[in-house]
Amino acid sequence: MNNLACGVTAAPPVPGEATMREENYWKRALRTxxxxxxxxxxxxxxxILIACGDDDDDGKQGxxxxxxxxxxxxxxxxxxxxxxxxxYRKKYSSYRFADLAGQADGxxxxxxxxxxxxxxxxxxxxxxPEGDTLASFASAHFNGLLTFRMxxxxxxxxxxxxxxxxxxxxxxxxDLTVSFKxxxxxxxxxxxxxxxxxxxxxxxxxxxxxxxxxxDPTKGIAQQPIFSEVDKIETPDKHTVVVKFxxxxxYFLNSLMYPVAVIFAKEAFEKPDIFKKTxxxxxxxxxxxxxxxxxxxxxxxxxxxxxxxxxxxxxxxVDAFEAPxxxxxxxxxxxxxxxxxxxxxxxxxxxxxxxxxxxxxxxLGQVEIPPPGFQPYMVLKLDKPPLNDRRVRRALxxxxxxxxxxxxxxxxxGAPGYAQDYSYFGRNWPWSxxxxxxxxxxxxxxxxxxxxxxxxxxxxxxxxxxxLKVMVSTxxxxxxxxxxxxxxxWRNAGIDVVLDEYGVQDLTRWSTALFAKQWGDLDGVFAxxxxxxxxxxxxxxxxxxSKSPRNFFWVNDPKLDKLTVDQRRLFKEEERRxxxxxxxxxxxxxxxxxxxxxxxxxxxxQPWAFNVLDxxxxxxxxxxxxxxxxxxxxxxxxxxx
Amino acid sequence: xxxxxxxxxxxxFVVVWVVSIIVFLLIHAAPGDPVLAKLSxxxxxxxxxxxxxxxGIDDPLPVQYLRWLGNxxxxxxxxxxxxxxxxxxxxxxDTFPVTAELLALSILFSTLxxxxxxxxxxxxxxxVLDYVIRVVSITGLAVxxxxxxxxxxxxxxxWFGYATPDIYVPLWEDPVENLKSFWxxxxxxxxxxxxxxxxxxxxxxxxxxxxxxxxxxxAKGLRETTVVLxxxxxxxxxxxxxxxxxQVVFLLGGTVVVExxxxxxxxxxxxxxxxxxxDYNLMLGIVMxxxxxxxxxxxxxxxxxxxxxxxVRLR
Numbered sequence: 001m002n003n004l005a006c007g008v009t010a011a012p013p014v015p016g017e018a019t020m021r022e023e024n025y026w027k028r029a030l031r032t033x034x035x036x037x038x039x040x041x042x043x044x045x046x047x048i049l050i051a052c053g054d055d056d057d058d059g060k061q062g063x064x065x066x067x068x069x070x071x072x073x074x075x076x077x078x079x080x081x082x083x084x085x086x087x088y089r090k091k092y093s094s095y096r097f098a099d100l101a102g103q104a105d106g107x108x109x110x111x112x113x114x115x116x117x118x119x120x121x122x123x124x125x126x127x128x129p130e131g132d133t134l135a136s137f138a139s140a141h142f143n144g145l146l147t148f149r150m151x152x153x154x155x156x157x158x159x160x161x162x163x164x165x166x167x168x169x170x171x172x173x174x175d176l177t178v179s180f181k182x183x184x185x186x187x188x189x190x191x192x193x194x195x196x197x198x199x200x201x202x203x204x205x206x207x208x209x210x211x212x213x214x215x216d217p218t219k220g221i222a223q224q225p226i227f228s229e230v231d232k233i234e235t236p237d238k239h240t241v242v243v244k245f246x247x248x249x250x251y252f253l254n255s256l257m258y259p260v261a262v263i264f265a266k267e268a269f270e271k272p273d274i275f276k277k278t279x280x281x282x283x284x285x286x287x288x289x290x291x292x293x294x295x296x297x298x299x300x301x302x303x304x305x306x307x308x309x310x311x312x313x314x315x316x317x318v319d320a321f322e323a324p325x326x327x328x329x330x331x332x333x334x335x336x337x338x339x340x341x342x343x344x345x346x347x348x349x350x351x352x353x354x355x356x357x358x359x360x361x362x363x364l365g366q367v368e369i370p371p372p373g374f375q376p377y378m379v380l381k382l383d384k385p386p387l388n389d390r391r392v393r394r395a396l397x398x399x400x401x402x403x404x405x406x407x408x409x410x411x412x413x414g415a416p417g418y419a420q421d422y423s424y425f426g427r428n429w430p431w432s433x434x435x436x437x438x439x440x441x442x443x444x445x446x447x448x449x450x451x452x453x454x455x456x457x458x459x460x461x462x463x464x465x466x467x468l469k470v471m472v473s474t475x476x477x478x479x480x481x482x483x484x485x486x487x488x489x490w491r492n493a494g495i496d497v498v499l500d501e502y503g504v505q506d507l508t509r510w511s512t513a514l515f516a517k518q519w520g521d522l523d524g525v526f527a528x529x530x531x532x533x534x535x536x537x538x539x540x541x542x543x544x545x546s547k548s549p550r551n552f553f554w555v556n557d558p559k560l561d562k563l564t565v566d567q568r569r570l571f572k573e574e575e576r577r578x579x580x581x582x583x584x585x586x587x588x589x590x591x592x593x594x595x596x597x598x599x600x601x602x603x604x605x606q607p608w609a610f611n612v613l614d615x616x617x618x619x620x621x622x623x624x625x626x627x628x629x630x631x632x633x634x635x636x637x638x639x640x641x
Numbered sequence: 642x643x644x645x646x647x648x649x650x651x652x653x654f655v656v657v658w659v660v661s662i663i664v665f666l667l668i669h670a671a672p673g674d675p676v677l678a679k680l681s682x683x684x685x686x687x688x689x690x691x692x693x694x695x696x697g698i699d700d701p702l703p704v705q706y707l708r709w710l711g712n713x714x715x716x717x718x719x720x721x722x723x724x725x726x727x728x729x730x731x732x733x734x735d736t737f738p739v740t741a742e743l744l745a746l747s748i749l750f751s752t753l754x755x756x757x758x759x760x761x762x763x764x765x766x767x768x769v770l771d772y773v774i775r776v777v778s779i780t781g782l783a784v785x786x787x788x789x790x791x792x793x794x795x796x797x798x799x800w801f802g803y804a805t806p807d808i809y810v811p812l813w814e815d816p817v818e819n820l821k822s823f824w825x826x827x828x829x830x831x832x833x834x835x836x837x838x839x840x841x842x843x844x845x846x847x848x849x850x851x852x853x854x855x856x857x858x859x860a861k862g863l864r865e866t867t868v869v870l871x872x873x874x875x876x877x878x879x880x881x882x883x884x885x886x887x888q889v890v891f892l893l894g895g896t897v898v899v900e901x902x903x904x905x906x907x908x909x910x911x912x913x914x915x916x917x918x919x920d921y922n923l924m925l926g927i928v929m930x931x932x933x934x935x936x937x938x939x940x941x942x943x944x945x946x947x948x949x950x951x952x953v954r955l956r
Contacts, residue, residue: 123724132680133679273726276726337798504913505916508678550683
């Protein structure tokens with residue numbers, strides 16, 4: 001709205017007096033004492049101006065990329081999925097990215113792909129304690145034997161089965177043997193001491209042995225669970241690797257997609273100073289700068305072996321990627337995206353998605369299914385009364401209104417949380433409340449039942465009879481909001497919740513509680529991840545088997561011990577799914593962990609950047625999806641425009 | 642004079658040593674394990690123990706302290722525990738120039754703007770201009786740097802599609818790109834100091850303006866500009882400079898937030914990382930570096946004062 005339309009008009013100038021007036025006005029004004037009347041008049045004028053301000057949202061609307069029709073693969077929508085979510089998935093699903101303006105021009109070579117990343121990587125030793133953290137960084141520089149599909153014209157949600165990376169082909173010869181045929185002529189980066197030599201099957205065997213951790217248990221920390229069943233690794237020729245297992249390992253092939261099951265060179269590994277500082281792999285990008293907390297960047301590997309499976313063109317398409325480490329500094333990230341410095345942005349919430357897409361000309365939004373490995377939930381100290389009573393745990397789950405959290409914190413763009421890979425079950429939507437409740441009978445919001453169970457278990461008139469002490473983050477995020485709302489629901493059910501809060505400066509206190517099991521007098525700790533997981537095993541055996549090193553959940557259940565091992569042995573998918581469902585039934589029925597809401601992944605990207613993927617496991621290029629940097633391409637014509 | 646310098650030198654050394662003990666104990670008293678800061682998963686206890694032994698944090702605290710002190714006295718500040726391929730010394734060398742540049746630009750801004758505004762405000766006392774300048778300066782004292790920084794970042798992007806560069810480039814590599822990164826944070830950090838400078842300058846100028854020699858200068862028929870610049874400003878500058886000097890240490894504290902907001906890899910943001918990851922070596926290195934710098938600056942100031950005034954060294 002125009003300010004003048006509010007009725008504020010200027011007095012007409014008197015001819016001949018204007019110049020003299022202007023010359024003297026400021027001198028007089030600056031020397032004039034301020035009186036109360038003048039101050040009030042100034043305030044009034046300011047008020048009028050503010051009242052006349054433009055509050056319309058008349059920014060140019062971005063291209064949502066959708067026409068409102070249901071994309072392929074969207075039926076049926078399970079009951080309980082919010083209308084907002086269905087609408088936004090129709091509008092912002094990556095299915096819509098197949099026929100965008102500028103897509104037909106490519107893929108083009110050249111340009112630099114820019115995105116924000118985080119400074120969390122502590123070094124490049126994939127075999128060290130930081131191995132898991134490197135899952136978001138290593139795949140730009142290294143290759144594994146297998147990887148996930150990276151073409152946004154295909155169904156991006158269901159990632160199974162794996163596709164070849166260094167492996168040209170592979171064969172499950174029997175339950176105990178798998179054989180890989182490697183691509184020929186693959187070369188390591190031309191960096192000393194490896195200096196661009198050819199990769200052979202000996203390199204693969206060497207890495208797998210390190211990952212087993214048999215020679216040095218402090219090596220292969222992130223990979224040991226994948227290789228724990230490996231018995232022998234043979235290399236019959238330069239390009240063939242045969243892996244033999246002690247017991248059937250149905251999880252093995254999918255798990256090889258894990259972005260730190262990568263192949264490095266022996267001579268680099270044997271020089272720890274170099275190995276920690278420089279990632280020398282066969283990957284699409286050679287390290288250019290790694291300067292935390294400033295930037296991580298890479299330049300195109302001129303000898304890269306992979307070709308785009310769709311266009312047949314040489315990968316990578318871009319000349320370089322550049323990732324300023326801005327994650328955690330969200331205002332700065334958004335400003336950089338708005339100024340065109342970043343090609344993609346991880347958006348926090350529906351309102352921000354609408355704002356960002358609406359304020360940046362041509363920007364595209366994307367709403368993708370959240371990975372089961374990252375979501376807010378609470379870990380319980382299961383051996384501590386009264387939490388060792390399943391009735392108390394089930395009451396804690398029942399007291400939470402999952403739909404209430406989806407509608408409020410997630411603004412409709414969330415799903416009931418549970419850490420098992422729904423894509424393995426051949427579906428594109430996460431679990432619904434009805435499905436989870438059918439399995440465990442504890443997911444429907446029922447405060448009265450929760451109070452009844454608590455009274456039965458503890459005999460207390462109100463709550464648990466004693467406070468529930470939980471550790472929770474104060475770091476602003478959707479996860480924190482979900483946790484705080486869960487706490488609110490417990491208080492609503494009469495439970496006295498005592499908070500042990502930690503901030504950014506105190507993150508290590510949280511990791512010490514969880515990973516070293518130093519809980520003190522805590523009853524629960526909120527966690528934000530449940531993976532890593534490229535195979536359902538990592539959500540079944542990993543957290544729920546009492547012998548698993550990944551079990552920091554205090555779960556010690558003989559039935560689960562047996563079932564989680566059984567499912568690892570089953571190669572037939574139907575049988576394995578049934579076994580996994582049994583695991584879920586027990587886990588959910590016992591309420592070993594308290595689940596909240598898994599917010600959908602929201603991101604925005606510039607109209608000139610293509611193949612910027614976000615998939616169920618990959619968490620876009622910021623996360624494990626960094627592997628897909630190699631298929632990203634920039635439409636230079638659109639960028640210049 | 643030599644005896645004075647020796648006495649002050651020993652006292653300064655003792656201060657730094659006591660600071661090192663306090664900081665060492667405080668850092669180790671904070672709950673958390675630096676090995677676990679690197680993990681995003683639980684690992685078997687035997688592996689954790691082996692990793693702790695590798696970096697030597699399993700020894701008793703006195704042993705760890707004496708080892709650290711011994712190495713430090715030999716010029717070795719050790720390895721960063723979190724980013725173990727980097728030394729503490731190399732991280733200090735990388736980050737200190739960033740903070741020093743930010744501080745220098747902030748001080749430059751606050752001096753170039755604060756002193757003239759203070760003089761104008763005093764010379765035009767109780768006029769609209771005076772009130773405007775005072776409101777601006779009080780706002781600078783009241784508005785926290787993190788808020789102002791966030792507002793400028795958010796609305797700079799939203800309204801103007803502008804953001805400062807997101808990657809730091811050293812001054813000697815590309816001065817223009819470097820200054821593009823620094824102008825906004827220096828302005829924000831300097832705004833608070835500028836307000837203090839402006840208010841002290843205004844008070845000092847007002848006080849000097851009331852002196853007889855100023856009346857005499859005006860009575861002689863000197864122009865107002867000459868009176869202010871030659872007779873008032875020079876006399877008023879002495880307390881202002883003293884205040885500016887004291888404020889630099891406080892300004893250093895402000896760099897933590899501003900460096901984070903504007904993605905500048907300086908001492909402030911690095912100390913935040915060291916704290917959150919329980920990187921004992923790096924935290925000790927940063928605190929001891931700043932403490933030594935402060936103590937040395939104070940020592941130099943004391944020695945300079947003693948050299949110019951014999952009464953000081955006789956006290």
